Amino acid sequence: MKSTPYNLVMSALYKGKKGERPPAANPTSIVCQELMDLTGISFPHAHTNANAMAELALAGHEIIGFDSVMPEYSVHQEAAALGCELDWGSRDRMPDSRNFPYEDFSDIKVPDDLLEKPSMRVVLDALSILRRHVGGKAAVIGKVMGPWTLAYHMAGTQNFLLQVGLGENEMITRMLRQLMPVTMAFARAQFAAGADIVVLADHATGNLVGAYHYQELLLPIHKEMTAQIEGPLILHVCGNCMDRLELFADAGFDGYHFEWQVDSRTAVEKVGHRLALVGNINNSQVLFQGTPEDVRKQVRYAVEAGVDMIAPECAVPLSTPLENLKAIVDAVREGY
Numbered sequence: 001m002k003s004t005p006y007n008l009v010m011s012a013l014y015k016g017k018k019g020e021r022p023p024a025a026n027p028t029s030i031v032c033q034e035l036m037d038l039t040g041i042s043f044p045h046a047h048t049n050a051n052a053m054a055e056l057a058l059a060g061h062e063i064i065g066f067d068s069v070m071p072e073y074s075v076h077q078e079a080a081a082l083g084c085e086l087d088w089g090s091r092d093r094m095p096d097s098r099n100f101p102y103e104d105f106s107d108i109k110v111p112d113d114l115l116e117k118p119s120m121r122v123v124l125d126a127l128s129i130l131r132r133h134v135g136g137k138a139a140v141i142g143k144v145m146g147p148w149t150l151a152y153h154m155a156g157t158q159n160f161l162l163q164v165g166l167g168e169n170e171m172i173t174r175m176l177r178q179l180m181p182v183t184m185a186f187a188r189a190q191f192a193a194g195a196d197i198v199v200l201a202d203h204a205t206g207n208l209v210g211a212y213h214y215q216e217l218l219l220p221i222h223k224e225m226t227a228q229i230e231g232p233l234i235l236h237v238c239g240n241c242m243d244r245l246e247l248f249a250d251a252g253f254d255g256y257h258f259e260w261q262v263d264s265r266t267a268v269e270k271v272g273h274r275l276a277l278v279g280n281i282n283n284s285q286v287l288f289q290g291t292p293e294d295v296r297k298q299v300r301y302a303v304e305a306g307v308d309m310i311a312p313e314c315a316v317p318l319s320t321p322l323e324n325l326k327a328i329v330d331a332v333r334e335g336y
Contacts, residue, residue: 005067006196009139012308013197013232013255013276022303022310023067024329027141027199027234027257027278029315030060031073034322036091038063043318044088047074047095048118050125057130061138064322065329068139068197071126073315075201078145078182079153081117082108092318100156105163105171108154108178115189123186124193131194139197141234142190146202146225147179148218154179164213172217180221184229191231198233199257200225205239214244219251226252234278238314242266249274259313260286260298264305276308281328288317292327299331 003011008023036042039059046052057071074095080086083101102108114120123142130140145153151160155175164172187198202222204214226233234255235248241262248256248271255276258267260283267277280302281287286294299310310332316325 004136005061005138006134006136009067009309010196013234015276015308022308022332023139024065024332025068025139025141025278025309025311026060026066026070027068027236027311028070028143028201029073030064030066030070030312030325031056031318032316032320032322032325033091033318035059035063035325038322042091043073043093044090044095047088048122050122050129053122053126054129054133057126058133061134064325066138068141069130069134070141070143070199071130072123072143075145075149076153077119077123078150078186080119081111081114082150082154082182084153086119094315094318097153100154100159102154102175103156103159105155105175108175110178110182114182114185120186120189124189127190127193127195135194140195142187142193142195142198144183144186144190144198144200146183146200146218147176147221148202148204150179150182151175152203161208164209164217169217176217176221180225184225187225187229187231187233191229195231197254198229198231199236200233200253201236203238204244205237206241206243207239211244211247215247219247222251222253234276236314242270245271255308257311257313264302264307268306272306272308277306278309278311279307280313281311283313283316283320287312287320287324290324292323292330295324295327296331296334299328300334303332 003019008019041052046056053071057069085098089095232254235253236257257278
């Protein structure tokens with residue numbers, strides 16, 4: 001009997017009994033304009049309406065064929081709940097913040113009703129809808145922003161990184177510690193709402209900060225979060241993180257979702273025995289500009305390298321051809 005998509009994903013995450021093929025998973029958004037057109041559901045409506053959010057996520061499973069569903073397409077849900085003014089974007093443009101409410105690094109006021117804020121509630125409701133529709137059949141994946149990423153949204157990326165570079169460790173740590181409960185509360189709520197796995201996106205990437213910054217400032221916080229959040233977590237950090245792969249494994253995550261800048265074979269050799277690896281099909285050159293055969297070639301490389309779950313490296317460009325996303329699914333099924 002063939003494994004269900006749910007079993008393929010969960011087995012791959014825990015490196016258990018191997019399914020008959022690697023899963024095609026989407027820890028980040030696979031929504032493109034063609035998928036919006038096919039479903040009749042577009043951004044920004046799918047960022048703010050739970051039924052639209054869930055239906056668009058289901059289309060990634062039912063139309064494209066991914067083994068998972070992931071309904072959060074924005075990186076600003078928590079930011080909106082914490083006081084950022086949001087431009088929710090359009091069919092052609094992702095959401096973006098209009099302001100940085102804590103650029104002075106003052107104490108962050110976390111609302112008592114944080115999880116009931118519309119930008120948070122919509123994700124939790126969408127996860128519950130997905131659980132009812134495909135629970136136990138396809139893996140339901142949630143997503144939260146880690147404290148480092150939230151600090152970018154609160155203080156402004158350049159401003160925050162400037163203070164990191166100036167060695168303002170006490171101020172940086174205070175902000176991270178104040179934001180950590182936001183990440184933890186949202187992750188726990190997503191598990192309670194129906195998520196099987198939660199992606200924790202925290203962008204302490206190699207082209208922005210050194211591995212020593214991660215080790216000193218963020219690793220202790222990540223260790224605390226993985227110890228206290230009861231549920232499987234996949235870390236997502238963009239960019240070239242080759243110099244901190246072992247640190248990500250030390251942090252206690254169950255998986256790491258990585259980009260094309262990190263070579264699949266090297267990643268598997270370095271940390272594949274310690275955590276599941278998820279990725280790393282190139283967005284800009286392969287999925288957006290390439291052909292289905294380009295996609296299949298890169299999928300085959302990742303599968304042969306031993307990557308546990310095959311996925312786009314990050315949220316796909318909105319004008320990505322649907323046929324290229326389907327090529328990921330086709331390629332993981334080849335020969336099985």
